[in-house]
Amino acid sequence: MTEHNMDYTNPNLHYSYDMEQSRFFTKNQHNYVNVLGKEQMQTMGNVFLLDVFLSSGNIVEPHYHLNASELIYCITGETIVSMINPSTNELNNIRIQPQQVVTIPQGWWHYFAANKDNTHVLTIYDISELNTVWGSDVLRLTPPQVFAHTYCLDKEQIQQALQPIRDTVIIGPPADCNQRRGSYSNKQAYYQPYYHPSVPYYYTSQMQPPYNQP
Template sequence: MAVSYLDYTSPTIQFTYDLSNNLFFKKDARNYINGLSINQLNTLGNVSLLDIFLSTGNVVEPHIHQNATELVYCISGSAVVSIVNPFTKELLNFPIQPGQVANVPQGWWHYEIASVDNTHLLAIFDAPVPEFIGGSDLLRLTPASVFAHTYCLNEAQVKETLAPITQTVVIGPPNDCHAQQVQDKGSARSPYPNHAYFSQPYGSTTYQHPDRPQHQMPVIGNGWGYR
């Protein structure tokens, strides 16, 4: 436990906070995240959290927290927490329901997908302000030529595929995304073939973005590190 040097007699000391006053990101009325860090509640110490609300199929985008472990607790609904184990090179999928948790070690690549509507998750971090690197930022900021050269890909196709990613996504798919069924001879597959989590065959869906105007993601001046 870290030693606290707070002056607990100060009139600025805080012991309570309403998370609804700190909207971190909002996709729509059913998909949004409220945040709490030491910047909102100065007595927190080495802990912080995200209060996450999702509807079916919505995803907290693939990302890492390079300075914090994340404990994901399901309050209501259900979700799948997916983690890439960097040691075994395996993708691990953990379905959680109310009262269940999934733990994401510090710096591990992970994401969460809601299995039903009205899913409510609480993500708890062992850092006063968890840092964040989103997959959308890695994809949009890395030149297509680097991906193409490194992985022996067609640069034009890489550039065309990634061009619609113009900002940090946070909760996907974006509102202006249009889902279309892939026209192929294969059967529709869930991304989790051993579990029927979704009413739609997400594994057989391609998200195609039309030309869309760029819009700014809200930047909350709370020190979360999301931009």
């Protein structure tokens, strides 16, 4: 969207930016996120970008965006994108490779995992300032007794299970994670290509219409 109130005669305006200069989150040298919004470049208009780098088995934790829809574009590697359709309560898992994209409607619970090393994806949002609710924050900031009472669970077990989550995770699992407690199989849990006859969430530049067919 064009910024109609932007003074383009201002000599201090910038029209290019190096996203390596704006780190949003770092797990380690192979797993990190760079950010580009109006704070970094005023002239970019009504769009927001996250540049995500992942190694195999790492996952951008479950979350949703309050104010934006999302487009996930795979640059290198391979990504499994998962989202829950709130209209059907279905969990949809979509594998994308370079030059393929997935769209996430506004407010949908979703996450994505790297299926290969050196996975690089760009996430694009139709808003200039992004509001995100992270799953780790929901878990760590909700009192355990609320979960226990609401779902008829054991409070002590919930406290023990959630105790390690002390900060916003963003990219999991933690480096010191005991994988026996939180292991998963990409093939069993994450790889389930999703095609719907009327709602094509998935697109690749190599496909021809109809886009939603395997």
